[in-house]
Amino acid sequence: MFGVWKRKPATPDVVIYTRPDCPLCDKAKDLLHELQKEFPFNLVEKDVDSEEKARKYYTDRIPVILVNNREVAGYPPEDKWVKIALKNAHRLDMRPM
Numbered sequence: 001m002f003g004v005w006k007r008k009p010a011t012p013d014v015v016i017y018t019r020p021d022c023p024l025c026d027k028a029k030d031l032l033h034e035l036q037k038e039f040p041f042n043l044v045e046k047d048v049d050s051e052e053k054a055r056k057y058y059t060d061r062i063p064v065i066l067v068n069n070r071e072v073a074g075y076p077p078e079d080k081w082v083k084i085a086l087k088n089a090h091r092l093d094m095r096p097m
Contacts, residue, residue: 012041012089017048017064028063031079039086041067 016032018025032043048054048062058064058074065073065082072085 010089012039012068012086013044014041014086015044015046015066015069017046017054017058017062017066019048019062022062025063028065028073031082032065035079035082035086039083039089041086041089 061074067085
């Protein structure tokens with residue numbers, strides 16, 4: 001009747017769309033690497049020109065950061081919004097054992 005609940009923190013997925021030779025992109029990547037120490041997450045860096053859909057939506061706004069497929073920061077990236085998104089993404093996932 002009663003079960004034991006297991007708490008398992010979710011590991012967020014973060015994607016950053018960048019372009020070569022983009023100083024703001026380099027800054028945003030540095031920010032993400034710093035935040036990764038405080039909020040563990042899976043980081044994927046993608047060239048905005050490598051995907052047609054990304055190029056269509058983000059080409060003029062890079063760098064763009066997505067947390068769990070939701071855009072949280074664009075040009076220029078603000079670290080406070082990325083931090084808030086990562087904190088929210090680290091909510092506990094309650095699953096029965």
